[in-house]
Amino acid sequence: MSDSSINLDELRQRIDQLDGDILRLISERADCAQKVAHVKLADDKDAVFYRPEREAQVLRRIMSLNKGPLDSEEMARLFREIMSACLALEQPIKVAYLGPEGTFTQQAALKHFGESAISLPMAAIDEVFREVEAGAVNYGVVPVENSTEGVVNHTLDTFMDSSIHICGEVVLRIHHHLLISDTTRRDKISRIYSHPQSFGQCRKWLDAHYPHAERVPVSSNAEAAKLVKTEWHSAAIAGDMAAKLYGLERIADKIEDRPDNSTRFLIIGNQRVPMAGEDKTSIVVAMRNQPGALHDLLEPFHRHKIDLTRIETRPSRTGVWNYVFFIDFKGHVDEPRVAAVLEEVKLRASELRVLGSYPQGVL
Ligand SMILES: C=C(O[C@@H]1C=C(C(=O)O)C=C[C@H]1O)C(=O)O
DSSP: OOHHHHHHHHHHHHHHHHHHHHHHHHHHHHHHHHHHHHHHHHHOTTOOOOOHHHHHHHHHHHHHHOOSSSOHHHHHHHHHHHHHHHHHHHOOOEEEEESSTTOHHHHHHHHHHOTTSEEEEESSHHHHHHHHHTTSSSEEEEEEEETTTEEOHHHHHHHHTOOOEEEEEEEEEOOOEEEEOTTOOGGGOOEEEEOHHHHHHTHHHHHHHOTTSEEEEOSOHHHHHHHHTTOTTEEEEEOHHHHHHTTOEEEEOOOOSSTTOEEEEEEEESOOOOOOSSEEEEEEEEEOSSTTHHHHHHHHHHHTTOOEEEEEEEEOSSSSOSEEEEEEEESOTTSHHHHHHHHHHHHHOSEEEEEEEEEOOOO
16 A cells, blocks of 8 residues: 555544534534524524524624634635524525516525525516515515616615515625527527526627627526527527536636626515614605705714615605615614714605615625
């Protein structure tokens, strides 16, 4: 036996030993999480097991303790799955997302809740809201903005008619591929299906490579992938999940125009989330239609040194909502300086609603 084979045997023995230790520790952890669930139930029979703020703290702590060689995001992803499995022991979490299966929104849902969550596809954003409001699912996941294409107006508009809370956010790097099926004639592609947002994110690439192909907008990338299965002259632009789900081949990889292309999704629910430490708050504010309204609205944030991360204007749909602004900022409503700003804004606005305070996306 050579030296290297002795080493290999020793190393494998060591790995077996470590796996045994990891197994024992994960089981012990799962036991603890189950006990936490029983404590929660003893306090309140309608207790919510899932705690977004606690999960964010667990993941942030793991990332800060990690010394490598695995990188911190990778390590946090492993812990994300351990927590997801622990939680599912008590009650698997049910999550509605903007479907069909294979969309980036499903990918975002699984990234946030882990693979042990039960994810249920909905046909439209309003349906995701309705399922959550009705209590048919625990949470919903909807897209809200893309770094290339901007805001998803429909999501913002739906918030205006809903009493739902934002419980979290998740940001996903979006990679698009050009996909074909085994019946597609790759030299005869005359039609490309995709979601309008994805066409927007791949515009330059399409102009350069398929300037004459007809671009047909459909309701989702997964729908585009499905259509390609039945047409020999068509291709689709979609992500990995849809490609795998429908067994399509990637003929061009990562065709998005900007390499940092990412989409932010919101987690919606019926729960108010306590402070996690690094939080964000989203509000919707209506101002009266008068000169200086936007300045009046933003001035208190500036004075209290609150960091705005986003502001969007949407047309009003009622007399009261003259100008409607969606504002995201760093901080939690339970912090005194945030409470002070909101008090001031309330005096200046014709309507103010806090959509939620939630942990900033960790993964
Ligand atoms: C164990 C708890 O409940 C759930 C499981 C968690 C975990 O596995 O660490 C964390 C938060 C909750 O979603 C808890 O609240 O501490």
